[in-house]
Amino acid sequence: MTERNALVATDAARPPAHGLEQEYVTMTVGGHWFGVPVLKVQDVLGHQRVAQVPLASPIISGSINLRGRIVTVIDLHRRLRLPPSDKPGMNVVVECKGELYSLMIDSVGEVTSLLMERFEPLPTTMDALWRSVADGVFRLDGSLLIILDIEKLLDGDAFASVHVT
Amino acid sequence: MDDLLRDFLTETQESLAVLDTEVVALEQDPTNSAILQDIFRLMHTIKGTCGFLGLARLERVAHSAEGILAMIRDAEMTVSPAAVTEILQALDRIKWLLGRLEQNGQEPEGDDSDLLAALDRLKTGEAAPSIPPPVPQVPQDEPPQGPAQTAEIQAAEPPAVARVPVAANKESGEPPAREVRPGETANQAIRVSVDLLESLMTLVSELVLTRNQLIQMVRGKDSEFTAPVQRLSLITSDIQEGVMRTRMQPIGNAWATLPRLVRDLCQETGKKVDLQMSGSETDLDRQVLEMIKDPLTHMVRNAIDHGIEAPAQRLQTGKPETGLLSLTAFHEGGHILIRIADDGQGLMVDRIKARIMQQELATETELRAMAEPQILQYIFKPGFSTAERVTSVSGRGVGMDVVRTNIERIGGTIDFASTVGRGTTFTIKIPLTLAIVSALIIEAAGERFAVPQISVSELVRASPRSEQKVEWLNDAPVLRLRDRLLPLISLAHILHRDRGTDNGAPIASKASDDLFIVVCQVGAFTFGIIVDRVFDTEEIVVKPVAPMLKDIALFSGNTILGDGSVIMILDPNGIAAAASQMAISRSQNQDAAVGAPAPRAHDDRATFLIFRAGETDELKAVPLALVARLEEFNVGKIEHSHGKPVYQYRGHLMPLLPVRADHVWKNAGRQPVLVFVDGPRSMGLVVDEIVDIVEDRMQVELSADREGVLGTAIIRGKATDVIDVGYYLRLALADWFGPAGTPYGDNVPAHPRLLIVDDSAFFRNLITPQLVAEGWQVIVAKSADEALSLRDEGQMFDAVISDIEMPGMNGYEFARSVRQDGVWSTVPLIALSAHTAERDLARGRSAGFDDYVSKSDYGRVSIALQEAIKRKQAEGLGGVS
Missing domain, CATH: 2.40.50.180 (CheA-289, Domain 4)
Structure with missing residues (x-):
């Protein structure tokens, strides 16, 4: 993200106050930019062989082995109801309530420090599903960065399994 | 030395180490009641244990010290250096006595009158300012009590006090051997937190995985790594075994309460039982141990209540008067086998059959086709019990299914053999540990x-x-x-x-x-x-x-x-x-294919649980189907959160609610509780006594506005209040149903027929009594398919209520196919669902539902029914009865 320099508080006369600035890992899914708080991210992995979990929700791609820990892989395309990608994606491993989850995305951008004054609440006209998993939007020069709420993203009825009948 | 004594020594030495520092801390901060409480508690424990073990000298010293602590606690004495000194002296004496005890396995001869006298003087206040040194009129090997030592203590900086006596002893030429003695037991066994062991176990699990990976890599190859990997593999196995052993506890720990239980049960039932236990030293994982404690208790209860006959009956059948109940545990091929055998009457196939039919778990024809073992397996079905009447011991119909669930949850199996008149033997097979299991790797559909x-x-x-x-x-x-x-x-x-x-x-x-x-x-x-x-x-x-x-x-x-x-x-x-x-x-x-009639005719019969609560004689009832479990909680374990009683139940805090607001809580003993469960939520209804379980016609007379009472039913010829479970659920869990339901109206047809389509037995049972009480004739279908087959039979209803989320055909599809064609195309149709977002409502209407009621607001069902019927009648299209 080339906008980075413009956004980072480099102005020496105005030292960056703590709390006004947040660091995010940026990523793209289906051509949209998303951000996740850097402290939530445990790892960024290239394409992984994913073991499928039968009967699980289609949003769950399966599981991967991350250094001996089993990580549940969430297909962010499906979670956000975006068209599936045919290219091998990347994985951003996040921690939520003591469990590790991997978000399958298209590509990972860089870690960006953003000024909170550029942070805006979600527009009410935004898709209800997206609104339910996002916290707000950063106005960047040239693009918008949607900040995802990991807890909301990994919670809810979206993951109901296919029950055996 | 026996284990009990060894444990006592370890524990007491730990307590003493804490006491040393705490007493000193108290001297520095005499008003800190938390420290004082702590000290008092530790000293009290030591005293109590000594008394229990018959260690008279130790007990007297601890008792005397405790007396001083009590006076300080009750503000009858201030924390003076003199008092602290005396307490420390008492601690030193206890340590010395413990050292001798450890050495010889018994308390040394002699008495502690010198110390006791000093403590007594302190109590009466005589010796407050300056303690006269106790006269050392004791044998050579008695502990030093020199005045120099006391002086030193008083002079020294407080934090050093605890250590001073030891130094003084050494200086005074006491054999050093004695000084190291007390530490020995403590060094042989250390206490490690379970958390640490758990994390070690996790690490070992990772190690095993890595080892397996390495083995896979070198397998079949002639590599320089082969030998080291083999070595690593062996060491890993050893570590795994070692760590696993640290988590092991003898099964006797889980059995410790059983002799008492058996004794109490015998008293209660008037039976005579000889409990024999063997293999109590068999070790198993503490996690597994915790899980089998309750099942074992249940089964022992069952064996005495159902299995072993009363003495008179035993004598009649030529058996000895005293029944034999034996518990055996042993290792067998990576598993632990536990046998619980009684020489009672065995399982009565006929009674089980009768019960199965009574409970409608199977029909007579089905039973006839079953082999005896298959029939006996029904004892593991939820709600099954052959007890003639509900006793406080067992027969609450909640036993064996819970036992089996618990055992299977830990990967174990339960099996039994029974001979009528000879007894029953249950065999539980459980894995040694839950963390690592042996498994067969298979492939299906490419995975x-x-x-x-x-x-x-x-x-x-x-x-x-x-x-x-x-x-x-x-x-x-x-x-x-x-x-x-x-x-x-x-x-x-x-x-x-x-x-x-x-x-x-x-x-x-x-x-x-x-x-x-x-x-x-x-x-x-x-x-x-x-x-x-x-x-x-x-x-x-x-x-x-x-x-x-x-x-x-x-x-x-x-x-x-x-x-x-x-x-x-x-x-x-x-x-x-x-x-x-x-x-x-x-x-x-x-x-459905051959058009066979689905026998779902509702015969208005229901099983009620009868209990007493509040008033002296009045019986109350609740449909048994709503009750998930009957429990007896230890009153001492009932806790309070935000001033409301809660109980730690299956890993969750469950709110407890008395049937009557003016319920008087017991101080001790056991509290019968009816547990209601829906999804992750549960609630315990506190009752005074569970009386019986009866099956009767469900004729509920709607009650006047009495909160918590659905109405009155004649059960076994007696007027019995049927409680409104929903009312209590709402009280206990504000989030369970949302706002309270609206009062019912009376504008419904004379004897209307209502079809409820819901796969959840809980909701069917929750709304049925209410609707029956309002005069509806309720027919139930467990799925949309079942409902449609009723339609195809030509059955008519005045209204239909359907769930949305159902396995197979869902509620929307059901509504569409009802509306599309067939005899029900104009029937009032109401959706009942947990999801009531605007989107869901719109979808429901477009599918053909007349109204949409939230499950959280189920009280509105009757209103919605009336409105829908009225609307349809206004349109001149009312359903036909």
């Missing part, structure tokens, strides 16, 4: 899975050319295995991995291939799982599945294989359950 070895009884290779081949009974595959027909389940099928078909048929296409059949036994149900390939057996580390995958019953966990891949661990119990569900849906489909 690998692990099956716990404990459930696998054999492997069969079936081929169309051999004697063992898969045959078909209609759609159900079976295998002839040693003159028996083994039902088969295709793993790919139940995992929905056999694309394109929706019954068991796809396997037929594979008829030319060889198939592998994993024969599993779950309880008495033996079945075969059809898989594509079988690999070898591997030691796997069981890891729990992610929370969002927890509701898939077919998997008990997941694991990482030696090659680093993640695979799911199959749960044979879940597969067996899925298999029986499949059979049911198959038979229902067939019923």
Whole structure:
């Protein structure tokens, strides 16, 4: 993200106050930019062989082995109801309530420090599903960065399994 | 020295170490009541234990010191240096006595009158300013009590005080050996937090995995790594074993309460029972131990209550008056076997049969087709009990199903053998540990899975050319295995991995291939799982599945294989359950196909649980189907949160609610509680006494506005209040139902017929009594298919209520097909669902529902019914009765 320099508080006369600035890992899914708080991210992995979990929700791609820990892989395309990608994606491993989850995305951008004054609440006209998993939007020069709420993203009825009948 | 004494020494030495520092801390901060309480408690424990073990000298010293502490606590004495000194002296004396005790296994001769006298003087206040040094009129080996020492203590900086006496002893030429003595026991056994052990266990699990990976890498290769990897492998196994042993506890720990329990039960029932326990030293994982404690207690209760006969009856049948109940535990091939055997009357097949029919768990024809072992298995069904009446001991119909669930949850199995008149023997087989299990790796539909070895009884290779081949009974595959027909389940099928078909048929296409059949036994149900390939057996580390995958019953966990891949661990119990569900849906489909009538005629009968609460004599009732469990909680374990009583129940805090607001809580003993469960939420209704379980016609007279009472029913000829469970659920869990329901109206047809379509027994049972009380004639269908077959039979209803989320056809599809054609196209149709977003409502209307009621607001059902009926009548299209 080339906008980075413009956004980072480099102005020496105005030292960056703590709390006004947040660091995010940026990523793209289906051509949209998303951000996740850097402290939530445990790892960024290239394409992984994913073991499928039968009967699980289609949003769950399966599981991967991350250094001996089993990580549940969430297909962010499906979670956000975006068209599936045919290219091998990347994985951003996040921690939520003591469990590790991997978000399958298209590509990972860089870690960006953003000024909170550029942070805006979600527009009410935004898709209800997206609104339910996002916290707000950063106005960047040239693009918008949607900040995802990991807890909301990994919670809810979206993951109901296919029950055996 | 016996274990008890050794434990006592270890524990007391730890306490003393704490006391030393705490007493000093108290001197520095005399007003700190927390420290004082702590000291008092520790000293009190020491005193109590000494008394229990018959250590008279120790007890006297501890008692005297405790007396001073009590005075300080009650503000009868201030914390003076003199008082602290005396307490420390008492502590030193206790340490010295402990040292001798450890050395000789008994308390030394002599007495402590010098110290006791000093303590007494302190109590009476005589010696407050300056303690006269106790006269050392004691034998050579008595502890030093020199004045110099006291002086030193008073002079020294407080933090050093505790250590001073030791230094002084050394200086005064005491043999040093004695000084190190007290530490010895403490050094032999240390206390380690369970958390640390758990994390060690996790690390060892990772190590085992890495080892497996390495072995896989060097396997079959002549590499320079082969020898070191082998060595590593051996060491890893040793570490694994060692760490596992740290978590082991003798099963006797779980048995310790049983002799008392048996004694109490004998008193209560007037029976005579001799409890024999052997193998109590058998070690097993503490996690497993915790899990089997309750099942064991349950089974011992059962054995005495149901199994062993009353003395008179025993004598009549030529048995000795005293019954024999034996518990045996032993290791066998990586498992622990626990046997609980009684020489009582055995399981009565006839009584079980009668009970099965009474409970409508099976029909007489079905029973006739069953073999005896199969019938006996019904004792594990939820709600099953043959006890003639509900006693406080057992027979609350909540026993064996819980036992079995608990045991299966830890990967164990339970089996039994019973001979009428000779007794019953239950055998529990449980794994040594839960963390690492041996599993068979298999493949189906291109994926690998692990099956716990404990459930696998054999492997069969079936081929169309051999004697063992898969045959078909209609759609159900079976295998002839040693003159028996083994039902088969295709793993790919139940995992929905056999694309394109929706019954068991796809396997037929594979008829030319060889198939592998994993024969599993779950309880008495033996079945075969059809898989594509079988690999070898591997030691796997069981890891729990992610929370969002927890509701898939077919998997008990997941694991990482030696090659680093993640695979799911199959749960044979879940597969067996899925298999029986499949059979049911198959038979229902067939019923529908041939137009057989679905016998769902509601005969207004219901089973009620009768209990007493509040008023002296008045009986109350609740539909038994609503009650998840009957429990007796230890009153001492009832806690309070935000001023409301709660109980730690199955890992959750469950709110407790008395039936009557003016309930008087007991101070001790056991509290009967009815547990209601819906999904993750539960609530305990506190009652005074559970009286009985009866089946009767459900004739509920609607009650005047009495809160919490649905109405009055005549049960067994007595007017009995039927409580409104919903009312209490609302009180206990504000979030359970949302706002309180609206009062009912009276503008409904004379004897209207109502069809309720809901797969949830809980909701069916919750709303049925209310609607019956309002005069509806309620007919129930468990699925949309079942409802539609009623329609096709030509049955008519004045209104239909349907759930949305149902297995098979959902509520929307059901509404569409009701509206599309057939005799119900104009019937008032109401949706009942947990989801009431605007989107859901719109979808419901477009599908053809007249109204949409939230399950959280189920009280509105009657209003919605009236409105819908009125609307339809206004349109001149009312349903026809």
